[in-house]
Amino acid sequence: MSPLSEEQLQRLEAFKNCFVEQPIVTQIFADFDRLRFNHQLGGSQQCMLVTGDTGVGKTELTRHYQSRAAQRQYGGYTHKPVLLSRISSKASLESTLIELHKDLGQAFATKRQGRSKEQSLTESLVRLLTKCRTELIILDEFHELLEFQSNASRAAIANRLKFISEKTEIPIVLVGMPWAEKIAEEPQWGRRLINRRVIPYFKLSEEPKHYLQFLMGLAIRMPLETPPKLEERHTAYALFAACRGRISVLKELLYEAVKLPLRERAGTLTIEHMAQTFRLWWPDVVNPFELEVDEIQVSEALEYSHYDFEAPKGTAPIIETTFTQQLPISQLLTKSRTLKAAHKS
Numbered sequence: 001m002s003p004l005s006e007e008q009l010q011r012l013e014a015f016k017n018c019f020v021e022q023p024i025v026t027q028i029f030a031d032f033d034r035l036r037f038n039h040q041l042g043g044s045q046q047c048m049l050v051t052g053d054t055g056v057g058k059t060e061l062t063r064h065y066q067s068r069a070a071q072r073q074y075g076g077y078t079h080k081p082v083l084l085s086r087i088s089s090k091a092s093l094e095s096t097l098i099e100l101h102k103d104l105g106q107a108f109a110t111k112r113q114g115r116s117k118e119q120s121l122t123e124s125l126v127r128l129l130t131k132c133r134t135e136l137i138i139l140d141e142f143h144e145l146l147e148f149q150s151n152a153s154r155a156a157i158a159n160r161l162k163f164i165s166e167k168t169e170i171p172i173v174l175v176g177m178p179w180a181e182k183i184a185e186e187p188q189w190g191r192r193l194i195n196r197r198v199i200p201y202f203k204l205s206e207e208p209k210h211y212l213q214f215l216m217g218l219a220i221r222m223p224l225e226t227p228p229k230l231e232e233r234h235t236a237y238a239l240f241a242a243c244r245g246r247i248s249v250l251k252e253l254l255y256e257a258v259k260l261p262l263r264e265r266a267g268t269l270t271i272e273h274m275a276q277t278f279r280l281w282w283p284d285v286v287n288p289f290e291l292e293v294d295e296i297q298v299s300e301a302l303e304y305s306h307y308d309f310e311a312p313k314g315t316a317p318i319i320e321t322t323f324t325q326q327l328p329i330s331q332l333l334t335k336s337r338t339l340k341a342a343h344k345s
Helices: 006-016 023-041 058-068 093-103 117-131 151-168 178-185 208-220 233-243 247-264 271-281 329-344
Strands: 048-052 072-074 077-079 082-086 136-140 172-176 195-199 301-303
Touching: 006 247, 023 048, 023 058, 023 136, 023 195, 048 058, 048 178, 058 082, 058 136, 058 172, 082 093, 093 117, 093 151, 117 151, 136 151, 151 172, 151 178, 172 178, 178 195, 208 233, 208 247, 233 247, 233 271, 247 271
Parallel strands: 048 172, 048 195, 082 136, 136 172
Antiparallel strands: 072 077
């Protein structure tokens, strides 16, 4: 295989980092815009909760939205209309407040005498958010702040974030795994989280057009002379069998596969390239790209992962996502039509 040129490497990297906006993302972006508009009006602010299982593209979504909000220098501070911060791996209130300072481009100064560190962090952050003219705070991986926490600790975290939002009149968006919804059980947050959006996995039995449109969006962004027809039945079903509706797996598979036509100086991505990539990753699994379309079997998400907050010590509290049994495409689509007809009646 021929080595890639500098231009091909750049285009390949651009494809790896490409962003294809699906309908739920468009809706969430509109929600973010509305929250920022509400901030300009002042007063008590609505907040928002965005949840989704691993691999649905939550972090990619938040990063892309932040990149659309222009930053500029203002009075010695960087104007950050959208502050995106990831919950620290230490998952404590103190570490989160420190991380917010860093993401605003300011190190936390020594605490004032007579103030606890958390009080000083809070007061400093409130001042800094005002100076940076922040309009929206997005906390990614919020679920990590709730894991392994007592009810009292969760209440303390909820109270502090509520105080920051009230003091600055800045709406806060909490983004995380499905169990981030636990925060809504806190009375002061339950009424604030008016907007709650769930980003699902793709399903062929529900709105398959969204999945096909996403495939077409990926295809036109590939660094190839001719975009492949990923939306064609055989290719689309085989890709779904491989990823089971998870965006992260789908994009990673196609990113690895597209390297093959680039190295071969081929004009486009073929089913053989995808079959070769699948074989490389899962050599002991039936390769859907090598099957006839009617032989392909798929499974969809049945129940998303969740966290058992009452799990005994020493046991794994995270219950992984469960998927349906493998079903032939025809059987899955027939089942879907039957359920939709029953629902309409």
